[in-house]
Amino acid sequence: MNFSNFKKCSVTPNVKGNSLYVRLCKSQHTITLSPALVGAANFNKGDRVDLYRHSGTFAIKKDKVGCLTMAAPTAKSRSLHIRSASAYLEVAPFTNGKTILDAWIDDGIIFFTANDKSLEEWHE
Numbered sequence: 001m002n003f004s005n006f007k008k009c010s011v012t013p014n015v016k017g018n019s020l021y022v023r024l025c026k027s028q029h030t031i032t033l034s035p036a037l038v039g040a041a042n043f044n045k046g047d048r049v050d051l052y053r054h055s056g057t058f059a060i061k062k063d064k065v066g067c068l069t070m071a072a073p074t075a076k077s078r079s080l081h082i083r084s085a086s087a088y089l090e091v092a093p094f095t096n097g098k099t100i101l102d103a104w105i106d107d108g109i110i111f112f113t114a115n116d117k118s119l120e121e122w123h124e
Helices: 035-041 085-094 119-123
Strands: 021-025 030-033 048-054 057-062 080-083 100-106 109-113
Touching: 021 085, 021 109, 030 035, 030 085, 035 100, 035 109, 048 085, 057 085
Parallel strands: none
Antiparallel strands: 021 030, 021 100, 030 080, 048 057, 057 109, 100 109
């Protein structure tokens, strides 16, 4: 086979390390918080949370009687997720097809968006 006609695909590496991000998984209807985001926000397995939306920006806030529960995908996992078809469907239509969303923390609340604005603009 002649390999010279092949062109290299533009593929981005997996997001890892100390990145603050939220990942959406359509097949499992989950919203996953990166390990760095979990640590910085001081979220723990079993925490009750609520999901909020303003335009294309979302927030996850702890609440004693929150309607969603943070869970760990595996016993050794440092990331946490929300497994809820309803929560996933609240977020997915506003992400423009993105599955990795920029996230930040302000006053113990996790914010995330698929918008292309810089994070500094969202903090204003």
